[in-house]
Amino acid sequence: MSIDKFGYQQQLRRELRIRDLVAYGLVFMVVIAPFGIFGGVFQASGGMIALAYVVGAAAMILTASSYGVMVQKYPVAGSVYGYAGRAIDPAAGFLTGWAILLDYVCIPLLLSLVAGAAMNSIVGSVPVWAWVVIFVLANTVTNVLGIKTTKLLNWIFLAAELVILIIFLGYGLKALADGKGQGFSLDPFYNGTSFTWSLILGGVSIGMLSYLGFDALGLLAEDAADGARTIRRAMYVSLLVVAALFVAQTWVAALLVPDPAGLIANGDATGSAFYDAAEVAGGHWLGTLTALATALAWGIANNMVAQVATSRLLMAMSRDGQLPKFLSRVSLTRSVPTNAILATAAVSLVIGLWMATRDDGITLMSALVNFGAMIAFVVLHVCVIWEWVKNGRQGGVLRNVVVPAVGALVLIAVIWNGSLLAQTVGLIWLGVGAVILVVLLATGRKPSLPEVPGDDEPATTPKAVENV
Structure with a gap:
């Protein structure tokens, strides 16, 4: 479906095929994402971390189904923001876009913070804030060069992450077979003495951070070679693959934790629980390797694609007049929303440098990212039902x-x-968005989106995006 029907011009190159989108999704979710948050999820789930990731995968598969429905109806950049605005009302779209901004704007700076902390633990002479600057600048330069450069680096980083994961799983399984750790057990999936659904959902609320990223594929609807069909298939494939990898690595690591009871009781203040398990499996070198891999995967690979997704959301809201107009400008030579990329980098630098001075910086950013994403996903599901009712209940129940x-x-x-x-x-952030919406309505600037004509009506004149 051409985006001309929605009042937009196709200005982004349709470079990405399903294999590129699957790689993009896997890199964004980070196939070794549990390395960095393992201790927190382990504690919150009472040690049943593998089950927490299984439940999280089920929730995301349901969400992917709703994404598939909406991206087929509205194959334009903007994701849930655009779906809510068209299925329900532009005002609802604005509030949803505001909520998901909390997720997308915070993700790049959260990734830089986590990577900076990991690198600081390896190279202590370089402070966290300096690593934040390095990661933000490196990713900004890469993304400004164009989607082709991003696509190539995606494949390189994905291959490296998979190699390191295979090394860990190989050494981990051998260590368990040799009698190290707790030996082979299904306790990370289910422990009857401590199981409660509230416990598991508490673990899911943290572990869900690992799955965030598949939804960003919806923001690349105008970059996909085959539009909605490619996006929908890529979402399912990337989710299923990454879920299997998450469950495998967390199950093995949970059985190798040196002191499971202590981790549940005291938490993982240093963020080293996974690296400690890796050290049990293969020695100090494997612990260091997994720590370095976490820093590079979060700080460069994931950060790079997160910045791409955030810039597309800013571009989509800007060209609809719901954010400053300059954010919608697209580079003629590189076919990327340059100003949106630079704005994302600026926010990451300013807030990232501030958060680097706080002891709870990573915790605060993680909380914001998860809340924004979950609210947006709930609205997505509501959009599917609303659209079905509005269109005369067409389609399967x-x-x-x-x-x-x-x-x-x-x-x-x-x-x-x-x-x-x-x-x-999160509620404070939504309250600010509601105040802005009230101001827009009071001053006669109600949010609006281009009208979608019926099948027997001529398409509206495509809405041009400013070029630079």
């Missing part, structure tokens, strides 16, 4: 009502069992 309803309920349960910090700061 299972995919258009049952799946989104169950998906929304699961996510609401995850939000409810999440951290108080996430709920508090």
